Amino acid sequence: MRKNSIRSRIQWRLIPLILSCWVGASALVYFGTRSELRDALNAQADIMATIIARMQSDEIDAADFGKGLERYEDDYLIRIWSPDGQFLFDSQTTLLDGSFAFPRATKPAELGPEWRQSEYHMQSGGRILIARLKEETNELILQVTLTSLLPLALAFLGSILAVLLFVRNGLMPLTQLSDELANRTAAELKDLPDQDQAEELQPIVTSLNGLFDRIRGLLARERRFVDDAAHELRTPLTVIKAQCQSIDPATLDAETKQRLDSVVEGVDRITQLSARLLDQARAEQPAPRMSTVKVAPLLRGVLADLMLQAEEAGVTVELLCMDEPVILCASDDLRVILRNLVENAIKFSADPGRVCVTLKTDFLAVEDNGPGVPEDQRLHVFDRFFQMPETEAARMRRGAGLGLSIVMSLSQRNGMLVSVTDSVELAGACFRLDFSQAKP
Structure with a gap:
């Protein structure tokens, strides 16, 4: 042979x-x-x-x-x-x-x-x-x-x-290997097939597979560290918050009560940060199994979960138009995307605030009446830990700067596109999630 x-x-x-x-x-x-x-x-x-x-x-x-x-x-x-x-x-x-x-x-x-x-x-x-x-x-x-x-x-x-x-025909295996590597995403670290590779390419493929294995191990250790750290933080934070809430405010003077409220607020922010870190770690993992998902019921559930948060912030959330799109994606990923987009709009709305959600066959739009996103910052708004200049109300609800980064990672992983423009209806920001390429 x-x-x-x-x-x-x-x-x-x-x-x-x-x-x-x-x-x-x-x-x-x-x-x-x-x-x-x-x-x-x-x-x-x-x-x-x-x-x-x-x-x-x-x-x-x-x-x-x-x-x-x-x-x-x-x-x-x-x-x-x-x-x-x-x-x-x-x-x-x-x-x-x-x-x-x-x-x-x-x-x-x-x-x-x-x-x-x-x-x-x-x-x-x-x-x-x-x-x-x-x-x-x-x-x-x-x-x-x-x-x-x-x-x-x-x-x-x-x-x-x-x-x-x-020579071109003879080097075709090398060209095919190069094309396969060029077409891979950063998260695609599975081994290259080595069964039908040319004899001269076997050492290269073996070395690349070894490199992929080491990178997978490194990423797995990083994800485990973030996951463990977030979980380890959650338990003592819950205990601290419970202890603070067990104190009767009526027995405290005004200054002590203000300090106690600051402690509870700090605990809430750290709890939110740990949750975001968990979401970020999951977003960087390989894509889970895809399935057909009805977007409308999922969106209704997310809006219901955030209704109390919106009321506390003095923000009215409206659902302007609702189609019934069905897309191919990971259901948990889509839920996190929707929650982060709506939550971000609530945080940056004016006082009183207004958020409008529009669901169409090919896209979802979330608009707010906040300050908007300047054009020179739209390329960076999806970066990790990026913080926009905030209103006083938004500063009180400041997040970890990971929400939109998680949205971008999960969107790319599921074949969707996310972008930000100016809101025509509310004069604030409009975040658009395009899932026309994620049809089943």
């Missing part, structure tokens, strides 16, 4: 293709050169046959000439002189019609520098001149060279394209 290897993927695709390219190029060189030289040699044979026939005072039948004769007939020159210098023969009588194509020179030098000449002396004293045009010789060399180089150039180009194509 062949190993799944990037090196093998490239080699076993590239080597046969390059070999095929060079075999094809060699075949083209062979057949192209053979054809070019065959035409030249056949033309030479036709010329020689014509010369021999004319020396016998005869002519060759024109039907016997090959196609290359017309191309090469003017390239060759053969002249013969007798011992007494008498001109006996000139091959440049046009081979087909018998007319002279060139003047009859008596000396080889008279042919000019454009001819490549060879002169032979016979024992009887006669002379033979054989000449060939240099330009035609160079052209033949060029034709043969081009016939050889063009297929090699095509083979080289094909090899380059093959290298680019198959």
